[in-house]
Amino acid sequence: MIGRMRFAAWWMVSPSGIALSPGYGCGVLADLRALVGDDHVVASPDPALLADASAYAGVTGSAAALVRPGSAQEVAAVVSWCAQRGVPVVPRGGGTGFSGGCVPQDPASVVVAVDRLDAVRSLDVLQWRAHVEAGVTTARLARLARENGLRFPVDPGAAEQSHIGGNIATNAGGPHCFKHGVTRAWVLGVEAVLGNGELVTVGGPTRKDVAGYDLAGLLCGSEGTLGIITAAWMRLIPAPPVEIAIAAVLPDARAGQEALDAVLGSGVVPAVVEFLDAGAVAAAAGSFPGGALSPDAGFVLIVEVDTSPQDADEVVAALRSAGATVSQPSPGALWRWRDGVSIAVAAVHGGKLSEDIAVPVERLAEAVERTVEIGARHGLQACSWGHAGDGNLHSTFLLDPADAAQRARADDAAADLFAMALELGGTVSGEHGLGLLKNGWLSKQWSPAAVAAADAVRRALDPAGIMNPATKRP
Numbered sequence: 001m002i003g004r005m006r007f008a009a010w011w012m013v014s015p016s017g018i019a020l021s022p023g024y025g026c027g028v029l030a031d032l033r034a035l036v037g038d039d040h041v042v043a044s045p046d047p048a049l050l051a052d053a054s055a056y057a058g059v060t061g062s063a064a065a066l067v068r069p070g071s072a073q074e075v076a077a078v079v080s081w082c083a084q085r086g087v088p089v090v091p092r093g094g095g096t097g098f099s100g101g102c103v104p105q106d107p108a109s110v111v112v113a114v115d116r117l118d119a120v121r122s123l124d125v126l127q128w129r130a131h132v133e134a135g136v137t138t139a140r141l142a143r144l145a146r147e148n149g150l151r152f153p154v155d156p157g158a159a160e161q162s163h164i165g166g167n168i169a170t171n172a173g174g175p176h177c178f179k180h181g182v183t184r185a186w187v188l189g190v191e192a193v194l195g196n197g198e199l200v201t202v203g204g205p206t207r208k209d210v211a212g213y214d215l216a217g218l219l220c221g222s223e224g225t226l227g228i229i230t231a232a233w234m235r236l237i238p239a240p241p242v243e244i245a246i247a248a249v250l251p252d253a254r255a256g257q258e259a260l261d262a263v264l265g266s267g268v269v270p271a272v273v274e275f276l277d278a279g280a281v282a283a284a285a286g287s288f289p290g291g292a293l294s295p296d297a298g299f300v301l302i303v304e305v306d307t308s309p310q311d312a313d314e315v316v317a318a319l320r321s322a323g324a325t326v327s328q329p330s331p332g333a334l335w336r337w338r339d340g341v342s343i344a345v346a347a348v349h350g351g352k353l354s355e356d357i358a359v360p361v362e363r364l365a366e367a368v369e370r371t372v373e374i375g376a377r378h379g380l381q382a383c384s385w386g387h388a389g390d391g392n393l394h395s396t397f398l399l400d401p402a403d404a405a406q407r408a409r410a411d412d413a414a415a416d417l418f419a420m421a422l423e424l425g426g427t428v429s430g431e432h433g434l435g436l437l438k439n440g441w442l443s444k445q446w447s448p449a450a451v452a453a454a455d456a457v458r459r460a461l462d463p464a465g466i467m468n469p470a471t472k473r474p
Contacts, residue, residue, distance in 0.1 A: 099435025
């Protein structure tokens with residue numbers, strides 16, 4: 001199919017319905033190579049270059065070419081070329097997303113990878129600020145900050161692979177976002193290429209700027225549908241004086257909710273408040289630092305305090321008052337264990353379907369219990385873990401990835417899960433975004449007027465409809 005598209009000048013409409021200009025395909029590779037260099041255009045890309053972590057759900061991609069621009073100007077040139085011809089553009093960062101947001105669905109697409117945009121343009125230590133290109137990894141920025149006595153607190157998974165541009169495009173979160181906020185809170189300004197190929201800068205090194213609409217905020221979480229982030233000014237903070245980890249074991253989710261309420265009522269603002277339900281604990285209990293947890297443990301809270309030992313003592317007292325069994329493992333060991341929970345859960349049956357709903361914090365226990373009930377209703381083992389302080393669950397259905405019937409039941413269970421989140425006053429996505437997998441659900445969460453407003457914004461910034469056209473459909 002790709003070969004047919006590449007050389008047949010008569011194919012004037014792509015499968016997604018976007019009209020292609022006369023002659024599209026005949027010179028596509030030559031044109032793109034002229035824009036970014038011969039070595040930076042991949043024809044008929046390997047499927048691995050078109051996938052993200054949604055591959056577990058069977059999401060696959062197809063594209064005419066993958067290009068790797070080396071500058072913001074080259075990104076603009078590629079997008080402009082595509083806009084003039086009506087060619088779909090799919091931005092790609094580190095490929096760590098869970099919703100299929102960077103997986104092209106049209107074989108006429110051009111995937112624009114930003115991994116070569118990896119320069120740190122400036123680091124202003126005294127101003128707590130870094131100016132970095134989109135391909136800089138999350139871990140690299142975090143290390144750069146740490147080496148200079150600062151901190152970049154946004155910590156999504158796969159930090160060594162995820163890119164700052166991707167973090168902005170998805171408004172990524174992570175455990176420490178309970179105290180510090182998601183990516184948008186750390187973006188001072190962005191440089192981006194819009195759908196018409198124009199390179200724009202909004203915001204910048206200033207701490208305050210209300211001169212115009214918050215276009216930087218609009219681009220955060222847009223999942224590549226409004227433009228391609230090429231660089232950003234990121235805010236940093238001084239490194240915290242302490243990092244004290246606390247683990248609390250409770251009998252069940254309802255007891256866990258009471259312990260969470262006790263922590264929130266303690267007067268201390270923790271850096272992190274995470275949870276694991278009984279199923280997640282059972283999968284990962286054997287490698288818990290300081291000794292294996294009982295497989296019968298019904299709920300675990302993980303709290304990190306970064307202010308003082310006295311504040312940590314207050315949190316410990318609050319947890320014990322709620323009936324928790326408390327320990328204080330090494331923070332590094334505890335976080336390595338927490339980072340491995342997803343792998344441990346997947347290993348139970350060989351695969352999983354994980355979603356990232358969020359509900360009001362006071363309804364966390366109900367959402368945890370109902371996740372298990374939904375799984376049972378569809379003949380699947382289910383569990384959850386995630387960011388308790390934000391009411392954000394990684395609700396998960398365990399399955400054999402080779403079993404098509406199980407995968408179909410998991411898809412049905414996910415639909416019930418999203419409906420449950422909305423029923424509880426929550427959202428279908430706390431941090432992963434809509435991508436491909438949650439297309440159609442925003443219209444169930446938002447009013448028609450709100451959806452129409454979002455559609456109007458998309459049309460205004462991408463009038464040709466070429467930017468990641470299959471993604472984030474309401």
